[in-house]
Amino acid sequence: MSARRLALLPLLALSACEGGFQSPLAPAGEQAASIGSLFWLMMAVCGFMYLLVLTGLGVSVLRARRRRGEVRAPSINPGDRGLNRGLLFWAGLIVTGLTVLITGSFLVERGIAEARARDALEIRVTGHQWWWRIQVRDPATGGWIETANELHLPLGQTTRVSLGSADVIHSFWIPNIAQKLDLIPGRINQVDLTPTRAGWFRGQCAEFCGVQHAHMALDVKVDTPQEFATWLASQRRPAAAPADAVAARGLQVVARGQCAMCHAIRGTQATGRAGPDLTHFGARRSVAAGTLTMSRGAVQGWITQPQAVKPGTMMPPVALSPADADAASRYLMDLK
Ligand code: HEC
Ligand SMILES: [Cu+2]
Numbered sequence: 001m002s003a004r005r006l007a008l009l010p011l012l013a014l015s016a017c018e019g020g021f022q023s024p025l026a027p028a029g030e031q032a033a034s035i036g037s038l039f040w041l042m043m044a045v046c047g048f049m050y051l052l053v054l055t056g057l058g059v060s061v062l063r064a065r066r067r068r069g070e071v072r073a074p075s076i077n078p079g080d081r082g083l084n085r086g087l088l089f090w091a092g093l094i095v096t097g098l099t100v101l102i103t104g105s106f107l108v109e110r111g112i113a114e115a116r117a118r119d120a121l122e123i124r125v126t127g128h129q130w131w132w133r134i135q136v137r138d139p140a141t142g143g144w145i146e147t148a149n150e151l152h153l154p155l156g157q158t159t160r161v162s163l164g165s166a167d168v169i170h171s172f173w174i175p176n177i178a179q180k181l182d183l184i185p186g187r188i189n190q191v192d193l194t195p196t197r198a199g200w201f202r203g204q205c206a207e208f209c210g211v212q213h214a215h216m217a218l219d220v221k222v223d224t225p226q227e228f229a230t231w232l233a234s235q236r237r238p239a240a241a242p243a244d245a246v247a248a249r250g251l252q253v254v255a256r257g258q259c260a261m262c263h264a265i266r267g268t269q270a271t272g273r274a275g276p277d278l279t280h281f282g283a284r285r286s287v288a289a290g291t292l293t294m295s296r297g298a299v300q301g302w303i304t305q306p307q308a309v310k311p312g313t314m315m316p317p318v319a320l321s322p323a324d325a326d327a328a329s330r331y332l333m334d335l336k
Contacts, residue, residue, distance in 0.1 A: 021202070022201070022204075024036060024175040024176065027176060028199070028222065029178050030194040034108050034111055035179060037108070042105075045101055049093070112179055112192070120159055120160040120192065121136070121137065121157060121160070122160055122162070123135065123151070123161045123162070124144070124161075125183070126163075126164045126183070127164070127170030127183035127205065127209070128166045129168065129209060129212070130205070130216040130310070130314075131276055131288065132149050132218050133146070133148055133166070134149070135147075136235070138232065140236075141236075146264070146279075148276030148277055149286070150219045150220075150221065150284045152221050152223055152231050152232075153177075153193055153220065153221070153223065154195075154222075155196070155197075155222050155225065156194070157194070159192070159193045160190055162188050162190050163181055163191065164183060164185075164187070164188050166185070169183065169184055169185070170182070170183040170207055170216070172191065173206040174202070174203035176197075177195055177203075180206050197222065198224055198227075199221075199222055201221075202219070202290075203219075204218060204290075205217075211312040212310050212313055215289060215310050216289050216290075217289055217291075219286055234280065234283065234336070235280055238279065239265045239279045242331055246326070246327050246330050246331075247327070247330050249323075249324070250327035250328045250332065253328040253331075254268075254270060255268040258318050259318065262274040262315070263276065263277070265278050274314070278335060279335065280336060282332060282334055282336045283335070287299060287302050288302055288306070288309065288310055288313070300325055300329035303318070303320070
């Protein structure tokens with residue numbers, strides 16, 4: 001690392017605390033806040049110890065310099081044989097410090113692991129190479145609403161997320177909101193998320209899971225309760241009917257062709273399960289798990305050459321005529 005980069009590190013750390021980007025030091029959730037307080041407690045205790053040791057070292061070096069040349073006679077004071085005060089001081093300090101750290105970490109870990117709200121919103125997140133299947137339990141009907149790659153959470157309310165995997169081990173981490181937890185095949189892990197600040201956050205897979213692991217991001221939006229209700233209402237609906245002839249052709253391409261073997265669009269003939277649900281794809285912020293920013297060009301690029309955008313992705317290239325690709329991207333963008 002160059003010296004200039006190194007000099008920038010403290011600035012980087014500062015801006016992370018400011019909440020400029022994905023950072024556990026800028027908490028926007030109760031769980032992240034309590035982990036953050038544990039971090040600062042450890043920092044304070046260890047920082048204090050560190051300063052104390054350095055001071056002790058400095059003092060003894062200075063003293064030794066002053067005494068240079070002095071010849072010290074061995075002590076004949078019988079009192080020296082008794083309790084060593086210095087040793088007692090250090091032992092006491094270390095035990096106290098460790099007790100504070102152990103108690104703090106026990107309390108924080110128990111706090112975030114404890115299931116709190118009994119009426120928590122339920123969400124299932126399944127890790128796939130390299131995208132996220134998301135299912136939200138509809139509080140109105142008790143049914144599950146499926147979407148992908150974009151997680152909406154209501155502000156100030158606890159959401160219980162059940163984590164599973166369809167293939168290999170992944171790890172679910174939204175640093176600003178809560179702790180990291182693995183998604184393990186054949187097992188369900190649960191994490192509670194209680195966001196305290198509205199806005200967009202970035203989550204990601206935090207366990208190497210194959211070539212496109214780095215392109216397995218999760219857009220997280222913390223909604224106010226009204227926004228969340230609106231979002232849920234729109235997700236509950238089946239896909240919008242095509243608005244014009246181009247979009248109608250797009251629907252033909254997507255729901256009748258190969259795409260339908262892997263993708264579901266509720267309200268059409270497409271009911272595939274191998275890839276992300278596309279019912280409200282056009283309302284998402286990005287394409288292919290945070291790989292591209294949502295735009296017509298990005299969608300068209302993705303559906304014609306997924307392997308060029310995300311080499312190794314489980315979506316194969318499907319031969320489409322330019323007109324079909326254009327119509328399909330138009331239709332998909334309209335799925336708000
Ligand atoms: C063999 C299964 C398969 C076929 C066929 C397929 N896809 Fe996909 N598709 C996937 C998978 C898997 C992903 C997730 C890829 C990733 O993010 O790594 C995906 C992702 C997508 C996405 C991005 C979704 C999101 O949430 O960002 C779109 C849009 C899409 N496919 C459209 C299409 C269209 C249109 C066709 C037909 C021309 C098609 N797919 C054919 C499996 C398939
Ligand atoms: Cu991963």
